[in-house]
Amino acid sequence: MSKIVKLSQENWSDLLTGMAKDYHIYAPIQYSNQQDYELLNEYNIKDIVYNHPKPATPLKTFLLPIKQNLVKDNRFKPSVILGIPACDLSAVNILSEIYLDKDFKDSAYEHRLENYIFIGSDCYSMQEHCHCTSYGFKPYPTENADIVLSRLDSTVFLQSLTPKGDKLIGLIESKVALVKALEEEINQINDKRERITHQLIEKNKDIPDYTKTGELIKQAKEEIWKRYADTCVSCGACATICPTCTCFLLIDRPGFEKVRQLDACQLPAFAHVAAGEDPLHELHVRFKNRYMCKYVWKPEKFDSVACTGCGRCIEACIGKINKNELFVELNRED
Amino acid sequence: MTASRNIYQCIKAEITEVIDESPTIKSFVLRPEREFEFKTGQFVELTLDGFGEAPFTPSSSPLEKEEIQITVMRAGYVTEKIHQLKPGVIMGIRGPYGRGYPLDKFFDKEVLVLGGGCGFAPLRSLLYNLKAEEDKIKKLVFCYGSKTPAECIYKPYINELRQVKKFEVYRSVDRPDETWTEEVGVVTNLLDKIAINVDDSVAVVCGPPVMMKFGTLKLLEMGYPEDNIYLSMEKNMSCGLGKCGHCMMGKYFVCKDGPVFSYDEVKDQPDIWQ
Numbered sequence: 001m002s003k004i005v006k007l008s009q010e011n012w013s014d015l016l017t018g019m020a021k022d023y024h025i026y027a028p029i030q031y032s033n034q035q036d037y038e039l040l041n042e043y044n045i046k047d048i049v050y051n052h053p054k055p056a057t058p059l060k061t062f063l064l065p066i067k068q069n070l071v072k073d074n075r076f077k078p079s080v081i082l083g084i085p086a087c088d089l090s091a092v093n094i095l096s097e098i099y100l101d102k103d104f105k106d107s108a109y110e111h112r113l114e115n116y117i118f119i120g121s122d123c124y125s126m127q128e129h130c131h132c133t134s135y136g137f138k139p140y141p142t143e144n145a146d147i148v149l150s151r152l153d154s155t156v157f158l159q160s161l162t163p164k165g166d167k168l169i170g171l172i173e174s175k176v177a178l179v180k181a182l183e184e185e186i187n188q189i190n191d192k193r194e195r196i197t198h199q200l201i202e203k204n205k206d207i208p209d210y211t212k213t214g215e216l217i218k219q220a221k222e223e224i225w226k227r228y229a230d231t232c233v234s235c236g237a238c239a240t241i242c243p244t245c246t247c248f249l250l251i252d253r254p255g256f257e258k259v260r261q262l263d264a265c266q267l268p269a270f271a272h273v274a275a276g277e278d279p280l281h282e283l284h285v286r287f288k289n290r291y292m293c294k295y296v297w298k299p300e301k302f303d304s305v306a307c308t309g310c311g312r313c314i315e316a317c318i319g320k321i322n323k324n325e326l327f328v329e330l331n332r333e334d
Numbered sequence: 335m336t337a338s339r340n341i342y343q344c345i346k347a348e349i350t351e352v353i354d355e356s357p358t359i360k361s362f363v364l365r366p367e368r369e370f371e372f373k374t375g376q377f378v379e380l381t382l383d384g385f386g387e388a389p390f391t392p393s394s395s396p397l398e399k400e401e402i403q404i405t406v407m408r409a410g411y412v413t414e415k416i417h418q419l420k421p422g423v424i425m426g427i428r429g430p431y432g433r434g435y436p437l438d439k440f441f442d443k444e445v446l447v448l449g450g451g452c453g454f455a456p457l458r459s460l461l462y463n464l465k466a467e468e469d470k471i472k473k474l475v476f477c478y479g480s481k482t483p484a485e486c487i488y489k490p491y492i493n494e495l496r497q498v499k500k501f502e503v504y505r506s507v508d509r510p511d512e513t514w515t516e517e518v519g520v521v522t523n524l525l526d527k528i529a530i531n532v533d534d535s536v537a538v539v540c541g542p543p544v545m546m547k548f549g550t551l552k553l554l555e556m557g558y559p560e561d562n563i564y565l566s567m568e569k570n571m572s573c574g575l576g577k578c579g580h581c582m583m584g585k586y587f588v589c590k591d592g593p594v595f596s597y598d599e600v601k602d603q604p605d606i607w608q
Contacts, residue, residue, distance in 0.1 A: 070340070070342040071340065071342055071343055098576070098577055099577065101575075101576060101577075103575075103576070103590070104341045104575040104576065104577070104590075105341070106341060106575075106577065107340055107341070246577070246579070247578055247579030247580070248573070248577070248578045248579070249572070249578070249580075250342070250387065250572050250573055250578060252381060252382075252383070252384055252385055252386050252387055253384055254383060254384035255383070255384070256343075256344045256346070256381060256383055256426045258342040258387075260342075263578070263579070263580075265579060265582075270570075270580060271569065271570050271580060271581075271582075272570060273410075273568060273569065273570050274388065274409040274410030274411075274412070274413055275407075275409050275410075275542065275543075275568070276409075277543055277568075277608045278608070279569075279583075279604070279605035279608040285605075292584075292604075293579075293582065296585075297582070297584055297585040300585045301585050
């Protein structure tokens with residue numbers, strides 16, 4: 001475990017102002033009713049939201065943009081993403097299992113993963129539908145972050161977890177003095193982490209954990225799917241906003257170029273074949289398909305968890321479908 | 335991009351010949367810009383530049399490296415356009431993808447091949463392959479069905495097959511015309527007329543979903559073990575790389591884990607016949 005270093009909030013903001021001139025840095029910015037990643041400039045650095053639960057957009061959109069030409073040269077210079085919640089960082093595991101698969105490595109994804117520096121941050125509060133702990137995750141980064149950022153009052157704490165993180169901290173150190181965090185401060189950070197972890201566990205105590213979800217989904221009767229899908233309008237928002245849903249459409253462009261565009265199994269005709277068959281033709285079957293994929297098939301096929309409990313699918317649903325309510329109901333019936 | 339191979343990049347291939355197989359089916363002979371190898375049962379993604387892409391299992395012999403033949407049924411947006419193409423057009427090919435027929439499991443056995451409609455396309459590649467390895471199989475019985483005599487594809491090739499010593503070929507159509515001299519009825523009826531030692535045999539099925547379903551059920555009834563029936567599944571294979579998700583059939587990416595599966599591998603997955 002590398003040491004934790006600290007600097008004042010003022011020095012940190014000045015540092016970001018300087019670095020934003022030379023580097024692309026994205027961080028969550030507060031809007032009226034939500035926060036989302038923005039490219040930093042000298043004006044919006046003061047509006048960065050620290051240690052707040054998830055931004056509106058999942059991290060996956062940086063690694064798998066909504067639309068990307070996969071044949072053209074996609075190189076871009078290293079960029080920093082700041083303030084990533086742990087749930088989104090953990091989602092990178094399954095993205096990489098799929099996109100860095102040893103048989104077919106997606107070089108566009110790989111290039112992005114290599115060229116982003118991830119600064120994760122602890123969540124010191126939770127949103128209504130946050131339930132990362134139900135699926136075995138912590139509300140603070142434990143994996144896939146290059147640096148973890150925590151805060152106490154007006155002090156910023158940084159801990160590197162990777163060589164990329166070491167390099168960035170070295171660069172920061174060349175511009176501003178960094179001091180080793182005191183044990184007491186580290187204890188305070190850990191206390192905050194424990195407190196929010198317990199709050200999340202308590203709030204979500206009725207939600208079955210990931211070891212049970214697959215079996216519950218497998219056993220759910222058709223009536224349940226029809227009832228929950230009743231207000232679904234097949235907009236695909238749940239999948240689009242999901243940090244682990246990665247299905248895409250391949251679009252052709254002249255010059256034998258291929259464009260990858262984010263797609264969703266919830267959209268009509270997703271599985272339609274030219275001869276006319278479409279196993280996902282019926283809406284409730286499509287609806288069920290996403291649950292089967294996340295809680296039954298992906299766990300059978302991959303080592304990584306396919307739902308991080310971020311709750312975005314619940315917030316994004318215009319049909320007000322709440323998957324946690326579905327699981328609580330299935331668990332009760334069980 | 336890194337220097338490694340770009341998995342989305344096509345190789346170019348020129349159409350050298352277009353063969354009319356039936357009113358709705360054409361075969362396209364393509365000459366790729368470099369040698370192209372595939373195993374029988376694997377598929378390729380064929381790109382019409384700037385327009386679209388669709389998956390096809392080559393219908394030519396996998397032993398032929400310089401040209402590849404792809405048989406296309408006019409069924410959708412991309413195939414409609416492909417049918418209008420003439421020799422000289424440059425297309426794109428990605429692949430080969432997926433898991434083909436496990437030939438080693440066919441050796442020293444009697445092989446029953448059941449095909450319907452355009453499902454003959456992948457099977458022709460298999461038949462070419464097994465013809466070249468005739469000494470390694472005990473015998474091969476090919477049962478093929480189509481709706482009408484006009485829709486029977488590869489007519490000249492059927493005669494060629496009938497010359498192969500260890501091959502037996504049976505055909506049936508649902509609606510015969512005055513020229514038809516072979517069987518009439520659904521293709522599974524042919525299975526009642528053939529002589530095959532089920533205990534020493536493997537079966538291969540490829541065709542429209544309804545034919546695959548009833549063909550498989552009939553084979554099970556005949557006593558074929560579930561793991562000796564091989565199915566070539568048709569799903570919406572878009573990327574071919576096990577990523578885009580369109581061809582998911584339960585836990586399988588049909589494009590990568592298939593398209594050839596034994597029946598016992600897929601029998602518990604949802605909607606396998608759709």
